[in-house]
Amino acid sequence: MPTPHHIGLNIKMSDKSIQLSISGIHKSFNSKSGPVEVLSGLTFDVHEQDFVSIIGPSGCGKSTIFNIIAGLLEADQGSLIYRGEKTSSLRGRIGYMMQKDLLFPWKTVLENVLLGLKVRGEDGPNAVDMAREYLSTFGLSGFEKSYPQTLSGGMRQRVALIRTLLMDPDILLLDEPFSALDYQTRLYLESVLLEAVATFKKTVILVTHDIDEAVALSKRVVALSGRPTTVKNVHQIDIERSTPIDARAHKNFSEYFNLLCSELDIQTRKDA
Amino acid sequence: MKTKKSLVTDWLNTGSGKSLIQIMSVMIFFAVWQLGAELGFVSEFLIGTPEGIWKRFVVSILDFSLFIDTGYTLWEALLGFVIGTIIGTAIGLYLWYSKWAAQITEPFIVALNSVPKIALAPIILLWFGTGLGAKVVLVVSMTAIIALIAAHQATKDADKDLQSLLFSMGGTKHQIFFEVIIPSSMPAIISNFRINVGFGLVGAVVGEFISSKAGLGHMIYNASSLYELNSVWVGLFMLMIVGFLLYHAIDALENFMFPWRIDSGRTQIRM
Numbered sequence: 405m406p407t408p409h410h411i412g413l414n415i416k417m418s419d420k421s422i423q424l425s426i427s428g429i430h431k432s433f434n435s436k437s438g439p440v441e442v443l444s445g446l447t448f449d450v451h452e453q454d455f456v457s458i459i460g461p462s463g464c465g466k467s468t469i470f471n472i473i474a475g476l477l478e479a480d481q482g483s484l485i486y487r488g489e490k491t492s493s494l495r496g497r498i499g500y501m502m503q504k505d506l507l508f509p510w511k512t513v514l515e516n517v518l519l520g521l522k523v524r525g526e527d528g529p530n531a532v533d534m535a536r537e538y539l540s541t542f543g544l545s546g547f548e549k550s551y552p553q554t555l556s557g558g559m560r561q562r563v564a565l566i567r568t569l570l571m572d573p574d575i576l577l578l579d580e581p582f583s584a585l586d587y588q589t590r591l592y593l594e595s596v597l598l599e600a601v602a603t604f605k606k607t608v609i610l611v612t613h614d615i616d617e618a619v620a621l622s623k624r625v626v627a628l629s630g631r632p633t634t635v636k637n638v639h640q641i642d643i644e645r646s647t648p649i650d651a652r653a654h655k656n657f658s659e660y661f662n663l664l665c666s667e668l669d670i671q672t673r674k675d676a
Numbered sequence: 677m678k679t680k681k682s683l684v685t686d687w688l689n690t691g692s693g694k695s696l697i698q699i700m701s702v703m704i705f706f707a708v709w710q711l712g713a714e715l716g717f718v719s720e721f722l723i724g725t726p727e728g729i730w731k732r733f734v735v736s737i738l739d740f741s742l743f744i745d746t747g748y749t750l751w752e753a754l755l756g757f758v759i760g761t762i763i764g765t766a767i768g769l770y771l772w773y774s775k776w777a778a779q780i781t782e783p784f785i786v787a788l789n790s791v792p793k794i795a796l797a798p799i800i801l802l803w804f805g806t807g808l809g810a811k812v813v814l815v816v817s818m819t820a821i822i823a824l825i826a827a828h829q830a831t832k833d834a835d836k837d838l839q840s841l842l843f844s845m846g847g848t849k850h851q852i853f854f855e856v857i858i859p860s861s862m863p864a865i866i867s868n869f870r871i872n873v874g875f876g877l878v879g880a881v882v883g884e885f886i887s888s889k890a891g892l893g894h895m896i897y898n899a900s901s902l903y904e905l906n907s908v909w910v911g912l913f914m915l916m917i918v919g920f921l922l923y924h925a926i927d928a929l930e931n932f933m934f935p936w937r938i939d940s941g942r943t944q945i946r947m
Contacts, residue, residue: 471840474840474844475843475844476840476843476844495846496844496845496846497846500841500844500845502837502841504837506837506838506841508838508855508856508859509936509937510859510860510862510934510936511936512936519842519845519855522855523842523845523846523847523851523855524845524846551935551936552936553936553937571845
């Protein structure tokens with residue numbers, strides 16, 4: 405059993421080391437008027453147990469990056485380096501969550517959360533027990549046999565989060581997962597997420613258009629330029645937080661908020 | 677306070693009230709028909725009468741011929757429908773799996789779909805004789821292509837995001853096929869059964885028209901060549917009943933197979 409000293413040491417070490425390097429990624433799409441370059445040499449690092457938010461103007465290809473990492477798209481150029489090894493994608497090792505909860509309507513809640521393990525052929529009795537435990541931790545016990553359509557939006561997104569966590573992915577890719585929810589549900593799910601990430605020691609990359617959310621949740625924020633997209637800046641967010649609400653009340657919160665707004669050329673103080 | 681009149685209209689808006697209105701309207705229709713025949717406005721010879729139809733109905737039930745004919749037609753239609761649907765659906769689903777097969781078969785599918793299948797009836801009877809086999813083949817030819825097209829289209833309409841999600845989890849093509857494509861295609865496939873079961877009856881009846889020894893189509897064809905209009909009506913009403921029952925059997929099958937579908941409501945919005 406590791407002593408507290410060991411745990412502390414591990415965290416300190418892993419804080420420094422790089423888990424995923426996204427290096428010089430180029431991607432163009434064909435349109436009627438010829439190829440459009442979306443990503444133009446995108447480069448940034450993700451640390452072990454990092455929480456990185458990616459913000460940028462709309463249409464800058466935030467989801468494209470995710471699709472490349474997840475193996476749904478191939479980059480034209482550039483590489484992904486995972487823990488020192490070059491890889492074409494992290495397919496099967498990431499947990500992908502989108503704005504749509506993407507629950508399978510014909511599967512019950514329990515079947516839905518077990519989906520990732522089923523794909524790997526690991527959905528035995530142990531997995532079922534674990535799934536039930538997660539469901540009860542996230543306040544969903546009693547809904548195991550319900551179909552997704554009978555649940556509220558917030559509950560469905562929690563089911564999607566459990567499905568993602570159960571797979572024990574190396575990195576969580578969250579593509580605006582809360583943007584379709586009302587503000588209250590969203591604050592609640594943000595704190596559920598932060599807690600889960602801390603408990604399970606996961607790395608998160610969050611794509612969001614919401615600067616407020618990015619500052620409240622992230623350790624670091626990657627700001628992107630407009631198309632063709634490159635990284636404009638990477639900001640360290642030094643806010644001690646236990647919940648996203650705490651973070652929003654922190655004295656440095658508005659400073660970071662304004663900094664990122666100006667980064668995205670959003671006028672906050674002067675009249676436009 | 678409610679007036680007497682509004683109480684009546686309220687009751688007519690309930691389930692049993694609506695049924696009463698519908699039963700009444702059908703009864704009035706038959707009464708007018710019967711009266712018209714008795715007064716000489718409606719030709720009994722060319723159109724028949726409700727009374728004559730009823731008598732004919734009772735006779736054919738008592739001598740069991742109605743059961744035999746109905747059973748014959750129902751069996752041809754169902755057997756052909758089941759075989760045609762299974763073959764068509766299986767090929768339609770497989771065409772998702774193999775783009776190559778889809779490309780090769782496309783011209784044949786387009787060609788077969790363009791021909792009214794009923795036009796094939798004479799050759800099918802030529803090839804398969806006058807018995808049960810020929811009618812079943814005719815029904816298969818009518819239903820298989822429709823099931824194929826419905827299934828293939830349903831696979832194309834399957835949710836792309838669910839496929840992407842499963843792929844990002846490391847899912848294989850095989851897993852995507854069985855976990856996403858087939859389950860998400862099933863509602864459209866089953867819903868198409870409604871159309872196809874109707875075609876099953878069309879095929880069986882037309883096959884019987886051309887050549888047969890029993891069946892409702894046989895009964896209708898023979899009776900009409902003998903100007904026994906009442907018998908024709910008995911056959912038609914039986915076909916109506918069979919079609920109605922099959923349609924509702926598919927409704928029941930749908931409710932049984934898709935418990936996850938919440939009723940989005942068939943009732944119209946209030947306007």
